[in-house]
Amino acid sequence: MQRGSFVGNIAKDLKLDIKELSDLAARLTSRGRTQYFALDLNTGYIIVKEKIDREAICRQASQCLLNVDIIIGNSVKIYAFEIMIQDINDNSPTFHDEEIELKISESTTPGTRYLLQDAEDSDLGNNSLQSYQLSNSEYFTLNVQPGVGAVKYAELVLEKSLDREEQAVHRLILTATDGGDPVRSGTAQIHVIVLDANDNAPVFNQSVYKVEVLENVPIGTVVVTLNATDKDEGINSEITYLFRKITDKGSQIFQLNPKTGIISVVGDLDFEESEAYEMEVRASDGGGLSAICKVLIQVINLNDNIPELTVTSLFSPVAEDSPPGTAVALLDVHDRDSGESGRVTCFIKGSLPFELKKSTANYYSLLTNRNLDREEVSEYNITVTATDKGIPQLSTTKNFLLLILDKNDNPPIFDQSSYMVYVKENLPAGTSIYSTKATDLDWGQNSRITYSIIDDELSGASLSSYISINSETGVLYTIRSFDYEEFRDFQIQVKAEDGGSPTLSSNVTFKIFIVDQNDNYPVILYPSFPADGSTGVELVPRSCDPGSLVTKVIAVDADSGQNAWLSYILVTSTDPGLFTVGLHTGEIRTVRSFLDKHSVKQTLVVLVKDNGQLPLSSTVTVTIMVTDSIQDVLSDLSSISSPTDTESNLTQYLVIAVATISCLFFIFIIGLLAIKLHKWKESQLFESSSVNFSAVPTTQYVGVDGVKAFLQTYSKDLCLTTDSKKSQFTNPNSSHSNTLAVNQASQKQASLLFTEAIHLGNEDINLFQVSGFFEIFLTNFVQAYEESVSFQKIKALLEMLDLRSPAV
Known part of the structure; x- marks a missing residue:
């Protein structure tokens, strides 16, 4: 049949949809053979792909069957079918030798038969050899005898005696014909040479030789030795052995020694190619007489073929979320041996999440038997072993790599559940403070991590204005410098997000602690520099005992820890050795005790120093009047002026603050203070011409800065008594506090002074308290300016000073 010829409608026979065949990419496979057929996916027809020669495929087999499998797509459906190849008369009968030479003695009696060479026809049945014909001859006729099966033997029969002298050579034509339509034929020339008389033909000791031989015998092995004898003498008794009939394959495997009659192996025997070989041997003597025998060689099967293992389909990579039972490969297993030696079993080496399931006689499906996890195993090197049941057992292995396709099923994981980061204050913007790291067990884009900060607010501002993060590396940077005095710690949330689809993420908390640096000078709260024209003088009676408390320098430091530990040092004094300052109080x-030689006016310079690595310090000047009479004090007040060359930083801050504040507001405050001072002088100070200071404690401060009110908040053991004629200070066994809390807010001090003033009554208000209140207010104002707080904070301070109050 020509290429493209119709063989069968497989879609109709299997009841399959044409579209299903096309969509599933069905295909034909023929194990170990040429692909003679093809599947037309558009029609479902099986058509001839290559021209078929039945004789080349099946030789003399009575039935010629081709086994073909149809594999349908990834569903691993397999359909097996057989195609029978029908014989046609496409081979003519042929003779092995086109010329046949016969030597016949002239003494041969009529009726003697001479076996002729058989013709061979590869076709079967009626298409094979059917008859012989001989050309006309008066000496010879042809006798055709039936043989085994459909094989026929042709014999040349001598009809009348030969006379070599009359005719030495007779030429005949032998024609072999088959039964096909049309009839095919083949011819051979017969040359009959007339010889002198030879009346004895060779005789074999066996008419049929049957032997068995192992299929793995080495080349050169003797299979059988033929023996024929001739009773004649001389040349008529010399016997020569020749193959009379043998297949082409047999002639390549066996060899016959013409002198000895030994048949030996010269090629490779294979039981799977041929189980037996049949041949005929002719023994001829020197006189032209011959005899034939049949030789049957049976090949004994051995387990000499290793199983063949082929990966027909491999579905790699396979997704890690594939359910159990997913097909990952299709294996074709075949063993060319027969019987038990051809039965094959397959198994997988190692404990792998796969199993083999037999689909058909020769196909195995490799399936998953549990869930896969690429993060646990990213690829599998699978080894499949096929073993037959022969003796000894033979096996073969096949290795193939199966890749696992990643799915985004793992979120990023930080190396810690939370982080604590310590950052020094005043670091420049853009400084790297920490590098975080998250890992993702997935692969490729699914493991690519980006970092971000979950925005929130800190002190009314967005966290993104304080901290930023490199989205690729996870390094945290400062956007601006931190101030420990503004806030000491805060938290941020960092998110790590992978690049999968859908994306997975995780968060971690960073607790950031600001580490204090010594960047604030000590601030002198008391005594402060007079800013309202007052002298700021402490009064000490000459009669006070040694160790009496005169006053206390109070300072605070906005830093913390050892940076805020303050030390007080007496730098200079008018009369050295007369006063001492507590180092920490x-x-x-x-x-x-005071002597007459001691000056009435004592000026002390006190240094306040913090305990930072690079200590910062401030100084304050304390003026002390040593006297028992108020007239002496008043006479000296005019000569006392506020220091002009103080080294205290507070003076500089006050100048800066006053310069930047509205001039109109400052004039209003000073005017109000002048009016109150004027009223106080008229109503109380000058009503008494003599004041007894014998009971005045050593801690009182006389002047227009109002420190008396401040001292009332400092020591609650002090009491104030005021009448229309005199002012009396008493200190009944007071026990003073050693220190003032460093973090005591100045605003609270101002509020306490103001409350104390209101408590004294509208009529009995003392100017010392009012001026002290203003002093603390101005100190707070300077501090607010230094810390760059907003005007809302300044407004709050102003509201504390309620100018409408009757006390004021």
């Missing part, structure tokens, strides 16, 4: 006490 700031209390100024007398060392010894």
Whole structure:
């Protein structure tokens, strides 16, 4: 049949949809053979792909069947079918030798038969050899005898005696014909040479030789030795052995020694190619007489073929979320041996999440038997072993790599559940403070991590204005410098997000602690520099005892820890050795009793220093009047002026603050203060011409800065008594506090002073308290300016000073 010829409608026979065949990419496979057929996916027809020669495929087999499998797509459906190849008369009968030479003695009696060479026809049945014909001859006729099966033997029969002298050579034509339509034929020339008389033909000791031989015998092995004898003498008794009939394959495997009659192996025997070989041997003597025998060689099967294992389909990579039972490969297993030696079993080496399931006689499906996890195993090197049941057992292995396709099923994971980061204050913007790291067990884009900060607010501002993060590396950077005095710690949330679809993410908390640096000078709260024209003088009676408390220097430091530990040092004094300052309390006490030689006015310079690595310090000047009479004090007040060359930083801050504040507001405050001072002088100070200071404690401060009110908040053991004629200070066994809390807010001090003033009554208000209140207010104002707070904070301070109050 020509290429493209119709063989069968497989779609109709299997009841399959044409579209299903096309969509599933069905295909034909023929194991170990040429692909003679093809599947037309558009029609479902099986058509001839290559021209078929039945004789080349099946030789002399009575039935010629081709086994073909149809594999349908990834569903691994397999359909097996057989195609029978029908014989046609396409081969003519042929003779092995086109010329046949016969030597016949002239003494041969009529009726003697001479076996002729058989013709061969590869076709079967009626298409094979059917008859012989001989050309006309008066000496010879042809006798055709039936043989085994459909094989026929042709014999040349001598009809009348030969006379070599009359005719030495007779030429005949032998014609072999088959039964096909049309009839095919083949011819051979017969040359009959007339010889002198030879009346004895060779005789074999066996008419049929049957032997068995193992299929793995080495080349050169003797299979059988033929034996024929001739009773004649001389040349008529010399016997020569020749193959009379043998297949082409047999002639390549076996060899016959013409002198000895030994048949030996010269090629490779294979039971799977041919189980037996049949041949005929002719023994001829020197006189032209011959005899034939049949030789049957049976090949004994051995397990000499290793199983063949082929990966027909491999579905790699396979997704890690594939359910159990997913097909990952299709295996074709075949063993060319027969019987038990051809039965094959397959198994997988190792404990792998796969199993083999037999689909058909020769196909195995490799399936998953549990869930896969690429993060646990990213690829599998699968080894499949096929073993037959022969003795000894033979096996073969096949290795193939199966890749696992990643799915985004793992979120990023930080190396810690939370982080604590310590950052020094005043670091420049853009400084790297920490590098975080998250890992993702997935692969490729699914493991690509980007970092971001979950925005929130800190002190009314967005966290993104304080901290940023590199989205690729996870390094945290400062956007601006931090101030420990503004806030000491805060939290941020960092999110790590992978690049999968859908994306997965995780968050972690960073607790950021600001580490204090010594960047704030000590601030002197008391005594402060007079800013309202007052002298700021402490009064000490000459009769006070050594160790009496004169006053106390109070300072605070906005830093913390050891940076805020303050030390008080007496730098200079008018009369050295007369006063001492507590190193940690700031209390100024007398060392010894006062003498007449001691100056009434004592000026002390006190240094306040913090305990930072690079210590910062401030100084304050304390003026002390040693006297028992108020007239002496008043006479000296005019000569006392506020220091002009103080080294205190507070003076500089006050100048800056006053310069930047509205001039109109400042004039209003000073005017109000002048009016109150004027009223106080008229109503109380000058009503008494003599004041007894014998009971005045050593801690009182006389002047227009109102420190008396401040001292009332400092020591609640002090009491104030005022009448229309005199002012009396008493200190009944007071026990003073050693220190003032460093973090005591200045605003609270101002509020306490103001409350104390209201408590004294509208009529009995003391100017010392009012001026002290203003002093604390101005100190707070300077501090607010230094810390760059907003005007809302300044407004709050102003509201604390309620100018409408009757006390004011």
